Amino acid sequence: MKRQRLQLFLSLIMLVAVLATSCSKKTISPLGNSLFSVNPSPLELVGTKVPVTINGRFPAKWFDKNMSVVVTPYLKYDGGEALGTSYTYQGEKVAGNGTVISQENGGAITLRSEFNYTPAMKKSELYLRFAFSRDGKTIPGFGDLKIADGVNSTAGLASAATVTPATAPDAFQRIIKETYDADIMFLIQQAELRSSELNSSNLAAWKDLVKEADDDARKNINVEVSAYASPDGGLDLNEKLAEKREKNTTDYLTKEFKKKAIDTEINAKYTAQDWDGFQKLVQASSLQDKDLVLRVLSMYPDPETREKEIKNISAVYSDLAETILPKLRRSRLIANVEVIGKTDEELKSAVNSDMSGLSVEELLYAANLDGVSKEKVYTFVTQKYPNDYRGWNNLGAYYYSNGQAAKAVQSFNKAAGVSSNAPEASMNQALLSLAEGNTAKAEQLLGNASGANSLGEALGLLYIQKGDYNKAVQSFGEAKSNNAALAQILTKNYNKAQQTLNGVSKKDATTYYLSAIVAARTNNTSGVVGNLKSAIDQGVSASSILSDIEFAKFLTNSDVKNMLLK
Structure with missing residues (x-):
């Protein structure tokens, strides 16, 4: 019995030894x-x-x-x-x-x-x-x-808040050119002015318009007379005929202008055979064989050959003589009117007194004049012209640029509601998406923003957020902004980045912080110290600098340490 117990005891000892040896072999050594x-x-x-x-x-x-x-x-x-x-x-x-x-x-x-x-x-x-x-x-x-x-995390310094929002353009013109015309028709091979033509309501209205423009101090006017003969009848005959029609028309207008005290010059000319007018009328007509006539015009540049070939198409020529040629026997009267708009001083005076008399184009233009309140003008535009997206859009752009984000969002959303496809409205909606980090939605909106001013800035920010820094640089172009400089830093073009930062018109804390990063990456200790000091003065916290790897190797510098411990 004792012998069996001894053998069992020895077996247990051996098993423990085996297990211990096995476990020791399976111990996992740490990795360095x-x-x-x-x-x-x-x-x-x-x-x-x-x-x-x-x-x-x-x-x-x-x-x-x-x-x-x-x-x-x-x-x-x-x-x-x-x-x-x-x-x-x-x-x-x-x-x-x-x-x-x-x-x-x-x-x-x-x-x-x-x-x-x-x-x-x-x-x-x-x-x-x-x-x-x-x-x-x-x-x-x-x-x-x-x-x-x-x-x-330097790429995280990109900010939608500093992107210039898109403003919708005005269509204000200092000088607006308008043209008004009337025709005096003639009988075939005649140049006399007929009373039926001279007493027409169309000609009377034209003369009244010339008189009104001549009397208006804000309008300049000049008159042209172009007399024509139809292409049939031979060149010599038509040249004399067209010349006579021009002279008779000019003499008539000269007398009429003197009678009405209209002080404007008359520029007169004549065209012997009006082939251009003939071709346009034929093209616009419903003549059955008009393609045949047009083919003759393209094949034969010589006037006499043209006339002969067209007359040979007997079935067509009778229709031409009845419907086309009579319309070419005329004197065309053209009144060229220049409407002179309000001066900048007049617009500013109106904005400060009574805006109700200004057009929407005048208002949108006046909002950008020195000394004019954009907020006041754009707010008035949204009230008087609520269905014009430009007022809402530009009011939102004003708020956005001045840090009033909530008001900007409301105005941008209103602009998009009025005209969702307007390029400026789409771009500014994209800005709101970029501010939220929603690059997918921003990219979709920017696809509808072609033509919006400052689109390059928005695209540059989009590409930074997507991590495509080379495309960001291309999109920013020569823009002088923090985001443009950041893209250049991220592509390691430090000289260009510093040039861009130097050109930023309104330097802020981020401008100086980015300059400090450029200095750090180019081992410019004094640049690091000076720009970090300016950044701190503008509100950057010492803790954010201490946790930024960009400046890790400069934290032992005495000037940097003293600055961060203040």
């Missing part, structure tokens, strides 16, 4: 962060995402043939963490779908992830988390491995 590299380093915000590629390797003799491990990159920041894409790796004896790692040789690995950016990630750390298992059971491993610090 020197085995892993991160690209980009530091991580960078691209559009609204933080992409990362992690390259690493499992060393030789490290990976157990029966073991699996799930590796998950994650960003840890104050208040939370963001998980990346998990990757599974397995030993050579594991049946599964993971990537097999040789125990003898180890193996290289690549992990790609993309995190949705939040501002808190500006100060963050990139870790790898390892979850081990053997034979389908979880086994203990080692703690998470830190492999990188922080996210460069």
